[in-house]
Amino acid sequence: MPAMAPSKKSSASTGVGVRRRPRTAYLLLIPGLGWLSIFFVVPLISLFATSLQAPTGKNGVYQAAFQVSNYAEAIAEYWPQFVRSFIYSGIATVLALVIAYPLAYFIAFRAGKWRALLLVLVVAPFFASFLLRTYAWRTILADEGFITSFFNMLHLLPEQRILNTPIAVVLGLTYNFLPFMILPLYAALERIDPRLIEAAGDLYASPFTGFRKVVWPLSLPGVVAGTLLTFIPASGDYINATLLGAPSDRMVGNAIQTNFLQFRDYPIASALSFILMAIILTLVFVYIRRAGTEDLV
Amino acid sequence: MRWLRKNLIPIIGILVLVYLFIPIAVVAVLSFNKPAGKFNIAWNEFSLSAWQNICGVPGVCGSFVTSLEIGLLATLVGTIFGTMIAFALVRYRFRGRSTTNLLIFLPMATPEVVLGSSLLALFLNLAFPLGFWTVVIAHIMFIISFVVVAVKARLQGMDPRLEEAARDLYADARSTFRHVTFPLVLPGILGAALLGFSLSFDDYIISAFNAGTLVTFPIYIWGAAQRGIPVQVNALATLVFVIALTIVLVSQFINYRRRRMLEAGMSAD
Numbered sequence: 001m002p003a004m005a006p007s008k009k010s011s012a013s014t015g016v017g018v019r020r021r022p023r024t025a026y027l028l029l030i031p032g033l034g035w036l037s038i039f040f041v042v043p044l045i046s047l048f049a050t051s052l053q054a055p056t057g058k059n060g061v062y063q064a065a066f067q068v069s070n071y072a073e074a075i076a077e078y079w080p081q082f083v084r085s086f087i088y089s090g091i092a093t094v095l096a097l098v099i100a101y102p103l104a105y106f107i108a109f110r111a112g113k114w115r116a117l118l119l120v121l122v123v124a125p126f127f128a129s130f131l132l133r134t135y136a137w138r139t140i141l142a143d144e145g146f147i148t149s150f151f152n153m154l155h156l157l158p159e160q161r162i163l164n165t166p167i168a169v170v171l172g173l174t175y176n177f178l179p180f181m182i183l184p185l186y187a188a189l190e191r192i193d194p195r196l197i198e199a200a201g202d203l204y205a206s207p208f209t210g211f212r213k214v215v216w217p218l219s220l221p222g223v224v225a226g227t228l229l230t231f232i233p234a235s236g237d238y239i240n241a242t243l244l245g246a247p248s249d250r251m252v253g254n255a256i257q258t259n260f261l262q263f264r265d266y267p268i269a270s271a272l273s274f275i276l277m278a279i280i281l282t283l284v285f286v287y288i289r290r291a292g293t294e295d296l297v
Numbered sequence: 298m299r300w301l302r303k304n305l306i307p308i309i310g311i312l313v314l315v316y317l318f319i320p321i322a323v324v325a326v327l328s329f330n331k332p333a334g335k336f337n338i339a340w341n342e343f344s345l346s347a348w349q350n351i352c353g354v355p356g357v358c359g360s361f362v363t364s365l366e367i368g369l370l371a372t373l374v375g376t377i378f379g380t381m382i383a384f385a386l387v388r389y390r391f392r393g394r395s396t397t398n399l400l401i402f403l404p405m406a407t408p409e410v411v412l413g414s415s416l417l418a419l420f421l422n423l424a425f426p427l428g429f430w431t432v433v434i435a436h437i438m439f440i441i442s443f444v445v446v447a448v449k450a451r452l453q454g455m456d457p458r459l460e461e462a463a464r465d466l467y468a469d470a471r472s473t474f475r476h477v478t479f480p481l482v483l484p485g486i487l488g489a490a491l492l493g494f495s496l497s498f499d500d501y502i503i504s505a506f507n508a509g510t511l512v513t514f515p516i517y518i519w520g521a522a523q524r525g526i527p528v529q530v531n532a533l534a535t536l537v538f539v540i541a542l543t544i545v546l547v548s549q550f551i552n553y554r555r556r557r558m559l560e561a562g563m564s565a566d
Contacts, residue, residue, distance in 0.1 A: 025388075029382055029385045029391075029397060031377075032382040035438060037400070039437075040403070042419060043412075043418060046415065046419040047418040102310050103313040118314070122317070123492075125318070125321060128537070129534045132531065133320040133321060136327075139323050139338050140323060142338065175316070236408020236410040243522065253502075257410065257506075260417060273414045274411075276411060281406065284406045
């Protein structure tokens, strides 16, 4: 797909030590790229083929066909799940950006010798089970718990509870993918020369103007990468919706999972997967046009 | 008030860190709980029984070992393949660079449900039996990209003068690689491997699609969540967290000390 190929930037291959023997390069590439071709690209083709298969009459067995109506059926039946997925993950991404920015800024400019330690602490949650951490929110947000009671006292909860509502799902998504927001933000902020911020101050810019005109624009590559790395896994996630939400809060990931593993309706499940990926890739490539893959990868 | 304004960002930053650790603290605290009902959700009574009898519930330790095996195997292969690609990308000029970058980037830009379900579609269409090996195959696939990114960053951040110096001192390409390049990149490779292992060990979605009847640790937890997660699971997860964090903190500390000593040595000259 040459049309989708990212803009050519040869920035990565500059400097000393760059060799010009492509044969060695290809030998180094073959095992990894071969693996990715066989177990990433071919499965996508297989997924597409499955999404067009037709039933044979026997449960869970399908035959090769060109049944485009599977897509119409998938959308007709599951469009609310799609809408919910993108709304929940969109809100979670914005929340994560707002929460992550101060921490990334703190680590980049104010942490001094504690910088390395703080970065370790940011990735540390990955060492604790994702499922258990998500499940722990059931304890924190419990109906009779401190947080729910507090917000109920202020009459802020439409359903008088947080657990088993969309609020809990969005909070879970925000929490789980936060490190993916913090790290690229930090990487972008760390590259900013602090003297630029001083210069803005010297030129009588208020701290807010200095931030808006200097820091924020320079941190945009990090914002782009971070929002992508948060939004993509969040939109396909079904763990948070299952563990923290009500059955009416299910997302498209739930639909894919139940159709594949419980109903064994492989064509519909594949069509759902393919639509989800198409939507996300479209969004990603709109972003990539602005950022360039070499910066993101 | 002025103090608050000056320190607002550090305060918010530390609050965010605390927020990141609250659920982990809940998991750890509940590992010392004796739950009232079958669901270990609310604090009831202090008990060490889960820690004393950590394999006491059938299936917990078995699934834990399965996840360890899958994680080690997938990390080993994924790290080797990923490191090779990273070297090719940084050190060589070749045609097909952007295609390579795209192929590395796409798996990371694809939601896990799509990765898991597409592999399952392939295995179903080939009538390939699901189990241990299909999960290993899937994990190697998603580890590669993360390793490439991490090792590439390390290679690009390396001071090229170190390798030049080695060559000036008449080291051939091979010994330059063995005595200079590789030791310098090794911490990056090990970091990438640790990341890959924790991704594999913790993966639920992709594994759930491709495991068949195999039960990994996350698959065990998912199944147990419906009928109540045994306290032993909290104990094991806490143990893993403490061990992994200790390894990383100790290696960071050694790194820090070594750098300090190097700097002190240089300024003494």
